[in-house]
C-alpha cells in the first residue's frame with residue numbers, strides 16, 4: 001500500500017486548511033500535506049473558484065506555497081496515533097504525520113418537514129455546490145429557506161447563475177436578525193457583505209421569521225410518500241399566515257454544524273453549546289485540541305465564516321510549526337471574530353417552534369425511511385437506532401443526527417472508523433509497522 | 439411505581455428478555471432492569487445467526503430445543519425482527535475440511551437435523567461470489583438469521599403485556615438477596631434475582647466464571663443478492679478459534695435489508711469496545727480470501743461487542759451455588775441469540791418448578807462450585 | 815484531454831449519451847440529463863441529492879458498474895457510465 005510521510009498533515013483544503021498550509025510553510029515547515037475529499041482546493045465556499053477577491057488572494061498564496069495537495073482523497077480512519085488511512089478513487093493510502101491540523105469545516109443542518117425528502121429539495125449550500133459542479137440553474141425558480149447568512153450568499157450566487165430567486169425565508173425572528181445586522185455593520189471586512197448582498201438582491205423578498213411548512217409535488221401530493229419532485233413550497237410565519245410558492249428547487253438548510261467525525265475519531269474533546277444548538281471541537285488559544293499534536297481550525301471549532309476560518313488556519317499553521325510569535329499578533333482579531341461568531345450562531349439557532357414541523361408520517365431518517373411517529377417516544381438515540389434502524393443507514397446519522405439532537409435532545413456522537421463509507425478492502429490495509437507483529 | 443416483585447431480572451438483552459417473557463407468561467410478577475435500552479449489549483452487537491452447533495452434546499441439546507422454539511416464534515415475530523430462514527453454509531476450503539463437513543452431516547443426520555453436502559460446483563452455484571475452487575460445503579437449511587435487538591424488544595413488550603415491568607436507563611449497582619440497588623439510589627425489592635447481564639454479569643456477581651470475549655463486526659451498504667446464506671468457514675477448526683489466542687475467521691451473512699454483515703474475531707482480556715484496526719484488518723483479509731468481491735463493497739460501519747465466555751463453552755443457567763435467591767442466565771459466548779428461547783424456558787422450568795424441557799445439569803452454575811471456591 | 819476540454823466530456827446517463835463541461839460532477843450530469851431521481855429509498859421513493867458535499871449519501875448512483883457511488887463527489891470522465899434507479903412506470 002502506498003505511504004506518504006509528512007511533517008504536518010492538514011485535513012481540509014478550505015480557507016482554514018489553505019491558510020494553515022501557507023502559514024506553516026512560511027514559518028519554515030517542510031513537507032506539508034493537505035488532503036481533501038473535494039477535487040479542488042477552496043473548501044465548500046470556493047470550490048476551486050477565484051471570482052472572489054479573497055478567494056483569489058488565498059488561491060494565489062496556496063498554490064505556489066510548496067504544500068502538497070491530495071485532492072479527491074478522503075480520510076476514513078486513524079488506525080494508530082500518527083497514522084491516517086485514506087481512500088483516493090480506487091486506491092488506498094497511508095499517511096504518517098508528526099502534527100495534524102483538522103480543518104474539516106461544517107455541513108448544513110437539515111430539519112425534517114413534510115415533503116423534505118422529495119427530489120429537488122436540497123440544502124442551500126447543497127444546491128449552490130451542485131450548481132458549481134455543473135447543475136444548470138438558468139431560468140429555474142428557486143426558493144431559498146432555512147437559516148443563516150449562507151442563505152443570502154447562496155441566493156446571490158445562484159441569482160448570478162441565472163436562477164430566479166422567488167423568495168428567501170429566514171426562520172430567525174426579524175428583531176434578532178436586525179440586532180445582529182447592527183453589530184455586523186460595525187464589524188470590519190467580509191461579513192458586512194451579507195447586508196450588501198441583501199440589498200443587491202433587492203426585489204427578492206427576504207422574509208424573516210418565516211420557515212417552510214410543507215412541500216407539494218407536481219402530482220398534487222404533499223408529504224414524503226411520492227416520487228414527484230417539488231412543485232411548490234408552503235411557507236409560514238408561525239401565525240396564521242401562509243404562502244405557497246411554486247418552484248423548481250427548494251434550497252433549504254438551517255445554518256451549519258461543525259463536522260466532527262474526525263475530531264471524535266481522534267479522541268479530541270468537543271463541547272455542546274446549548275444556546276447555539278451546536279457542538280464544536282474544544283481548542284485553546286493556539287488552536288490546539290485536547291489531543292497532543294492535533295490542532296483544529298475553521299468551522300470545526302464552531303461555525304464562524306470564512307474570515308474566522310482564515311485567521312484560525314493561520315494561527316494553527318504557525319503554532320503547529322512552533323512559530324507562536326508569528327501567531328500571537330493574530331489572537332486578538334481571532335477572538336473578535338469568535339465573539340461575533342457566537343452571536344451569529346445564537347441568532348440563527350433554530351427556534352423551538354421548529355420542533356413541531358414534522359408530522360407523524362414525516363421521514364426523519366432518510367437512509368432507512370424511519371418516520372417521526374416511530375421514534376418520537378423512544379428513550380434515546382440508541383433505542384431509536386436499535387428498535388427502528390433510525391440512523392443505521394449509509395449516512396450513519398450525519399443528516400438525521402443533527403435533527404435528532406434538536407428535535408429530541410439526543411446525542412448522536414459516533415467515533416468509529418470508517419468516518420464515511422469506505423471500500424472494505426481499504427479497511428483490510430495495515431500500516432507496515434503494525435504488520436511486523438505477525 | 440410498585441417496588442416489590444417475585445422476580446427481578448438484571449439485564450434486558452435477548453437472554454433477559456426471553457427469561458422475562460417465559461416467566462411472565464407463566465404468571466410470575468417480573469421486573470426487568472436494563473441499564474440502556476432493550477436489546478443493548480451483546481444482543482445489539484451479535485450477528486443474529488440462529489444455528490445448531492455440535493461442539494458438545496449439551497451444546498447441541500440447548501441449541502436444538504432453542505431452534506424449535508425459534509420456529510414457533512417465527513410466525514409471531516414482526517417484520518423488524520428480520521427473521522430470515524436462509525440456512526447455513528459451512529464452507530470447506532480443502533479435502534480435510536470436506537471430511538469435517540461429512541462428519542458434521544452424519545452427526546446432524548443422527549440427531550434429526552437436515553443437512554446436505556454440496557460439492558464444489560454446487561457451492562459455486564449457491565454462492566457465486568465465493569472464490570472458485572473451494573472444496574464444497576455443508577448446507578444446513580434449518581438455520582436462520584434474526585435481528586436480535588428487535589426480538590429482545592418484542593419479547594419484553596410481550597412480557598409487559600403479561601404484567602411484567604421494564605425499567606430502562608437505570609443501572610443496577612448491587613444485587614442483594616432481597617432486591618437490587620439502582621444507580622439513582624432507589625431500591626427494588628424482589629424475592630428472587632436473575633443475573634442476565636451478559637458479559638457484565640461478574641460485576642454484579644463477582645466470582646462467576648465469565649470472561650468477556652471481544653468480537654468485531656463490519657456492515658456494508660445494501661447489495662441484495664451478493665450473499666445468499668449465512669456462510670461460515672470450516673477452517674475455524676484449524677485457526678484456533680476455540681483457543682485463548684486472538685483469532686479471526688470468515689463469517690459472512692446476508693441481511694433482509696440487502697446488507698452484508700461480516701464477522702468475526704475473538705479476543706480475550708480486552709474490555710475496551712473501540713475498534714482495533716489491526717484485528718479488523720486481519721478479519722477482512724481472511725474474508726477476502728474466501729470472497730474477494732467483498733473488497734469493493736462500501737462499508738458503512740464497524741463495531742465490537744463482548745461475548746460472555748465460560749471455561750467449558752456452556753452457559754450458566756440455574757441457581758447460584760452459594761448465594762441465596764440468586765439465579766444466573768448468562769455465559770452464552772457466541773450463541774446467546776440462538777439459545778435465548780431455550781434459556782428462558784429452562785430457567786422458568788427451574789424457577790417455577792415446571793418439568794424441565796431438557797436435562798438442566800450441564801448448564802447448572804454448580805458445576806463450577808469447586809473451582810470457584812478455589813478462587814475464593 | 816485537450817479535445818475533451820473543447821468539446822466537453824461525453825458520459826452516459828441511463829444509457830443516453832450526454833456532453834458535459836469539464837469539472838462537471840456525476841450528480842450534475844444526471845440533472846443535465848433531465849433526471850431528478852438518483853436512487854430509490856428503502857420504501858421505494860425517489861430521492862436525489864441533498865447536501866452536495868458527500869455527507870448525505872442521497873446522490874448514490876451506479877458508476878461504471880459500481881453501486882452506491884456518490885454522484886456529487888465524482889467528477890465526470892470521458893466515457894463514464896452513470897446509472898440511476900429507473901423511474902417506475904405509471905402502470
Ligand SMILES: Cc1cc2nc3c(=O)[nH]c(=O)nc-3n(C[C@H](O)[C@H](O)[C@H](O)COP(=O)(O)OP(=O)(O)OC[C@H]3O[C@@H](n4cnc5c(N)ncnc54)[C@H](O)[C@@H]3O)c2cc1C
Nearest residue numbers: 012014015016037043044074075104105125298299305306
Ligand atoms: C455546502 C456549503 C456551502 C457554503 N457556501 C458558502 C458561501 O457561498 N459563502 C460563504 O460565505 N460561506 C459558505 N459556506 C460556509 C463556509 O464554508 C465557511 O464559512 C468557511 O469557508 C469554512 O472554512 P473551513 O476551511 O473551516 O471549511 P470548509 O471550507 O468547509 O473546508 C473543509 C474541507 O474539509 C474537507 N474534509 C472534511 N472531512 C474530510 C475528510 N474526512 N477527508 C478529506 N477531506 C475532508 C471537505 O471536503 C472540505 O473541502 C458554505 C458552507 C457549506 C457547508
Ligand SMILES: Cc1cc2nc3c(=O)[nH]c(=O)nc-3n(C[C@H](O)[C@H](O)[C@H](O)COP(=O)(O)OP(=O)(O)OC[C@H]3O[C@@H](n4cnc5c(N)ncnc54)[C@H](O)[C@@H]3O)c2cc1C
Nearest residue numbers: 449451453473479480481484485487610636653774775776
Ligand atoms: C461479535 C459477536 C457476534 C455474535 N454472533 C452471534 C450469532 O451469530 N448468533 C448467536 O446466537 N449469538 C451471537 N453472539 C452472542 C450473542 O450476541 C450473545 O450471546 C447474546 O446477545 C447474549 O445476550 P445477553 O442478554 O445474555 O447479554 P447482553 O445482550 O449483553 O445483555 C445484557 C444486558 O444487561 C445490561 N446490563 C449489564 N449490566 C447491567 C447492570 N448493572 N444493570 C442493568 N443492566 C445491566 C446491559 O446493558 C445489556 O443490555 C455474538 C456476539 C458477538 C459479540
Ligand code: FES
Nearest residue numbers: 866868870871886
Ligand atoms: S448530495 Fe449528499 S452525498 Fe452527494
